[in-house]
Amino acid sequence: MFDLTTKARTLIRVRGLKMYFPIHAGIFRRHVGDVKAVDDVSFDIYEGETLGLVGESGCGKSTCGRAILRLYDITAGSIQIDGQEIGDLPQAKLRSLRPAMQMVFQDPQASLNPRLTVEGIIGEPLLEHTSMSRAERKARVHELMDAVGLNRSFSDRYPHEFSGGQRQRIGIARALALNPKFIVCDEPIAALDVSIQAQVVNLLEDLQKKFGLTYLFISHDLSMVRHIADRVAVMYLGKVVELAPEEALYSDPLHPYTRALLSAVPEPDPDLTIEDRIILKGDVPSPANPPAGCNFCTRCPAVMDICKREDPEFREVLPGRFVACHRYNEPDENENETAA
């Protein structure tokens, strides 16, 4: 898989990405505020790696993934794919860049048009971006169906005739059709059975090896992310709070939120009870009205005074490990806090 020791090329560079959804109220639909779904997020994705993006429901994971593909018109920030800035391109100019970046969706039922056949669905990107003849397109669709493990004879069928796992394979084949470099997997396994989840994840890994793909793997399933991801970013309330290589993050989480999140992973062995499970109190604040200072300060078990005043900077505290927490500001203070 991905080797961290070699200095890999950066494929996706996200800087200061903000995606606010305006709130309108009153008779005149006045602009009264914003839902800060993604608020100042920065990270890189290296070529050939899988970056896991985890977080609880509503923290902005999916919005972040969609914003990177410019399915939304972003509020601010810069997105570079392969050195090409796409953050401020108009949608019409993005069209020619779309083949390089594709998406696999969460709900395999809803992400396939019920009125198109499998051939129509997988062939749509080919129809839009290539000048293939009908026969060439059909051949390519069959090739893709082979690649994702679907029977070629199913190409005339409609999505409702397939099982959830097969539908997700159709969605993956569609994403692969144009030989993309980068695929955003937006919770591709959340709507599937556990037995099918493993199949789909293994398929994604095989395809990554075969075609040299780069993934942004969005999920709330921590164990699945651990399995597939090379590096993991943890989001909370629209911000990335921690970004680290998978092994380091799971063995030694730095941010208090990551710790709480990891301690919530169920333990399958009934004899082993996790003693120091961190239970967060209260609810996630509204993204329309985030707290002053650190977004996590309302629930943080190790909250300090500065957390309620200043927003911590997202910075590299150890090589390859980024965290946004005041506890890692001064090295000496850090020592005291972790002891406590």
Added chain:
Amino acid sequence: MTDAATAAEKPRSQWADVWAQFRSHRGAMIGMGFFVFICLLVIFGPMLWDIPPNKIDIRAKNQGPSLAHPFGTDQLGRDTFAQVLAGGRVSLLVGVTAMALSLFLGTLVGVLAGYFKRLDSPLMRLTDLFLALPILPLLLVIIMLFRDPLRAAFGPEKGIFILVVFVIGITSWMHTARIVRGDVLSLKEQEFVLAARSIGTPPHRMILRHILPNVLSPIMVSATLGIATAIITESAISFLGLGFPSDFPTWGRLLSDSTNFMTLNPERVIWPGLAISLTVLSVNYIGDGLRDALDPRIRGR
């Protein structure tokens, strides 16, 4: 894969599937049979039944059904059967054309309003405006203004036909527009539309490929109901004396002419009324069958 799967490999034609599903809908087949029968009757009937609908035979007025006049005669001795046949031509043509026009307008406005956020508010206010307009005075004004120029341009019958179709079309598209807009709004949030956007499908192909096929069922329902409304509105206009000239039979006009004689010859109301109801019913069943046949989720179940 098993042999059965490979055996089924021969490609299935989509339209053969649609036709197979349509044929399995009994109501739709009966409806279509009846509709074709009515169409053939009104197209070829007047050639076979050689009494002209306008031939006045005052000695045979107000007759009941007989071999010479199977549907009876009216107060001027005109043959009701010949009139129903001739009237059917106009009524069906008006119904289908006006429905097509209102469907086109309604779908266009609905899709544009639902898909393009910027057009939503102005177009829906326009729809509200048309819904709020009192239809009858509007009809009077339109017909007063345009009847004579159109008659001069296209001849009395064709001019009135264009006017009636136009008037019915532009006063009945609003409900279709609202239904279609609502469906487009909910479809637009579906992931497959987002998926198409991530592929880079431009808006016009997005609408044609992903939106329109999925709003087909509400459009179908409006269409079948639209024919009925159009036939009935045409009769209302004729009843007010604003539609076709009085010697030009349509089902609606026959009905309204006969109301005064309802107690004397009830069958004079029954025949054109029956023709309207059965046509509308058969069209409704056809629409029902078509809607099912065009939906791959229902097809083959």
